[in-house]
Every structure is written in structure tokens, then in C-alpha cells.
Amino acid sequence: MRILHVLSAEFFAGSVAYAVQLAEAHRAQGHQVWIVADADALPTGATLVWAGISNRRYGQRLRNARIIRQVVRRENIDVVHCHSRAASWVSYFALRGLSVPLVSTVHGRQHLHTSTSLFDIYGDKVIAICENLREHLAVEVKMAPAKIVAIPNGVAFGPPQPVDEAALRVSFIGRFNGGKGERAAALxxxxxxxxxxxxxxxRVALIGGELEHLPAAGKAALAQLQAEFGARVEVVGFTDDVAGWMARTTLVIGAGRVAIEALGAGRPVLALGEANYAGLVTEATFATAAASNFGDISARQASTAVDFAALLADARAVLQTPLRVSEPVQQQVRAHYDLARVAARVLEVYQGARMQKAGIGYIPVLMYHKIPDAPLATKHQIYVTKENFEKHLAYFKQRKLTSLTFADYLQFARGERPLRDFPARPIILTFDDGYTDNYTNLLPLMQQYGYRGVLYLLGDFDVRYNQWDVAADPTEPRSDIMSLEQKRAFVEAGWEIGAHTMSHPRLSALPPPKAAAEISQSKAALEAVLQTEIVSFAYPFGDLNEDVKAAVRAAGFALGVATDTGGLTIEDDRMQVFRVNMFPNESTSSLFKKTSPWYRKYYRWKRKK
Incomplete structure (x- = not known):
């Protein structure tokens, strides 16, 4: 993709570091990146274009908008990504009348004034850097929840550095202006x-920029400490060697990116931010601390008062018995904030914004299972006879619906195929489990009508019948599953193969490690045996929860498909794509209903979902 970042870079804040690292991660993947910022130089190989983004005078804003529009047109930009309100404001107007999507990362709480709600300057998709911020944007700013996605700032963690155990040092790391400066003054x-x-x-180290803007009370307290303790008070200021100082630090006090990098390096952290004091970060407190970006962001308007006596007690406890961050916390931090993972998520957001901007919204996704010659004596109404299925295909053809696979969809979203070729009336036909009648009845009919679909298979090729149904109810008739050669015939016919776990369990009922293994191993097995890329996953029984969805994403799937749950469009939630269940006695009217743009809203309304 051709990506343009727009940011305020008067000083090298955490948001600037995030944007630069994100740009470098995408450049390493082969994407082309430009940056428009008020900086003469940044540590990046991206093409840098100067503009006074931080200058909010209307004349300069208009010049900034003109510069951005010129870059977008000249470089044929695919997506614009903004990292401050000022950047979003000028980009919003720069892109008026163009088909280029706008994505904004919001790094902090927004002022709750009228223009915040009236003017949706943040664009097509909004990235909130933590869960509290996502809630704030949806509830207090009143942004449409479907356009907000919580993705943390990514960090390029280096190898753990050796720790200087001889030094006893507390380091406050952060800016010394604004709210952070007030916290530093109180410390x-x-x-x-x-x-x-x-x-x-x-020793106490003060590390960070804007030290000259420390509040007057803080400057007075600092002078007193220097007079009393001399060289034990280390005024470092801005430095490129934050990692080195962390290695020489017993206890870090900070928030946001500082806390993330410190925890990743194994240093204990007291999470103190502009919003609150989140305490010592441990396995028990990590989720809550991360939700607030380690004290920087509250979900709702609330008091920002801090109990510094409690903070002092926590610091004293750590210094009395110096400790390292536990391995589980380090792993949790490194996984959650891993730059490669975050960069991949952000690319998904770009793709979603691109599809949305192109007007690609509702796509009917239908779910079938067995296609037998005659009706089955089963309580599970998950079949459509061969005769009735042909009627379905004839109806789709008569309505000029064009079959699409999820792999096709991703090619358009990624820019690998031009959006002008996207079908006017797409439909995605999916088939679960891989029954033998899919080979004998389904495949020939689909080829006859010129359709391709998505076939969801188990990763265990030794499973040869619906043993999950029979185990639950011995009276359930056995339905055979295709042989390996029959499955390969679908690959040769141009179908997409998706994963459906190894053994068809209810994933939410399994211990998380077991569920994760069922998911990841099925992808690996199918790709190895069938020699085809597996990009989508179908949840057995439509059974899922947030942990299961996270495991599907972590396993490398681009999409997870559900059953009668999910968003109104694919891009609402790629890990929970709404599929419509198809039954034996579908009529022309039910086929019309289930392939109509209004069906999912109707389904939710009818079932009070």
C-alpha cells in the first residue's frame, strides 16, 4: 500500500515514536510510506514532507491541507493516517471530494466540546490506543462504536539488556510539561x-523532554533536593539512551510507552499517568493497567487525584526487596504490544477503511453443510438436498449474484486487485465439515453454475465422519467425510479452503491453551497437506468468545466466520463475520430475505440482539 502519515512533531512524544516505528514496520514489509510533519528530520527512511501541523492558525491550516492534498494526488496515496487532532482536522478537509480513506489514531482523551461531536474529523476508522480510550470515544464523544478499534501502540522490543544490580535507582521517565509535569512535581x-x-x-533520575516546562513548585522542590542530596539527584533530561537508563534502574515510574518498554525489559513499574495511579504492574493488575495505558487515560470523566502516600509505600516496598518483573508479565507485554502484530492490525484497519470508502458494505455470507440426494432423518437441520440446492443456485444466478471467496475479498482489500473489478452483487457461499456429498453433489453443481465457494475442513484428516454429532447422540446418522483426494479436487477447482479446528470441539468450553492448539494446528495441517493458503476460520457450532477470537487472530487468520452473530459488514469485525444458516426448506422468499442488505438488521431486531 501507499501510506501517508500526518503528525504533529514539535517534540518527540510517544505518539511520534509510535508513528515512526509503524512507518518503518510497514516499509520493511514492502509498503511505501510518506510522512507530513512539522519536523526537519525524523529517524525514518520514509519520505518526509514539512508542514506546520501544530500551528492551528487558520491560514496555516489551509496551507497544511493544500500540502496534504498535493501529496495524496501526486503520490497516488491509498490511505492517510493521522496521529493528532490537528493532523486529523487538516487531513479531513484535504481529502474532501477524494476517494482516499482517512484513519486517525487517538492517543488521549478528547475535549468534550460541541465541535468534537458535530464534526467527525477523525475519518473512516479510528484507532484507540487502549480500552479506556475506546469507551471514552464511544460513550462520551459519541463516535459510532463500529468505526472504533482498540489497538495499542506498537513497540519494537530489543533483546533484554543486562541489569546493573549494584545501583539502587528510581527513574521517573516522561515529559515534564502538562499533566506529566504536574505528576513529576508532586513526586x-x-x-x-x-x-x-x-x-x-x-539515586533518583529525571528522564525526558520539556524539563524547562516543569511547574514552578517542581523546580523549587528539585533545587532543594539537589542542594541536600547532590549527585544522587540525576537530571538527565531528553536522551536517546532510555533503554540504557532502564537497565540501570531498580524501579521505573511512568505511563504509556515508558511503562510498556520498561516492563518488556523486565523492570518493575509504578504506573503513574495523567489520569490516575494504576499501582505496581503485576499479573493481577496488568489488564486494568493496560486498559488505562498505564494510568494515562480514564474511560469516563473522573477525578485525577493521586494518593502519593500509597505510591510512596509501593516504592518503598520494591526498594526494600528489589525484584524483576515476572516472566509471564514480560511475555504478556511483549505479545500485546509487539510492533509486528500491531502493524498487521493497523494494515487491517487501512484495508477496512479502503473497502468502506469504496462503498463496499453488506455481502451475504451463507452457511451450508450437507448436500445429500434425499432428506436426512436427523434432528440437525443442517442439510439442503441436491435438488433444492440447485434451485438456490438458479435463484442466485437469476438475481445476478457473483460468487466471491474470502481470499478474493482480501485481494481487493489489500490492493492486489483493483476495486473497479469488485463484483456489483457479491455473495459468499460457505460449506462446513467437508462431507462426501459435497464432492459428489455440491462441486459439480457449483461448476455447472460457474460458482466457487469456501470449504471449511478439519485439520485431522483421519476424522472420516461426523463423530462429534454421534458422540453427543448415538441415534444421529453417520455422515461420511471426504477423502484426501476428494478434498484436493476443491483446491484444483479454485475453491478457498478454510480451517474448522482439528476435531470440531466447542472452543469456549476448552481450556485456552487447548483451544489455541485446535485453532493453530488446523491451519498448519491444512496448509501442509493441501498446499494452499488458509486465510479464514469457521467456529464449530458458531461457538466463540473474545478469548477464542483472540486465539484465531493470533494463529494468523485474517477472518473468523460465525453463525448468525457478528457485524453488519465484514469490516465491522473480521474475527466475527456474520453467516446466515441455510435450512432444508428454504423458499424463494427466504432466499430473497437472506441475501438482502437489510436482513442482518432485521435478524438482530427480531431476536432482540
């Missing part, structure tokens, strides 16, 4: 004096 007044007196070998 200098209420916490650091007591710690320096109690621990004779302790």
Missing part, C-alpha cells in the same frame, strides 16, 4: 525526599 515534593533519606545509596 519531587511528596515521594522522592522520603526515599532519598530512607535509602542512603538511592
Amino acid at each position: 519531587l515534593q511528596q515521594v522522592f525526599p522520603a526515599l532519598l533519606r530512607e535509602f542512603p545509596t538511592l
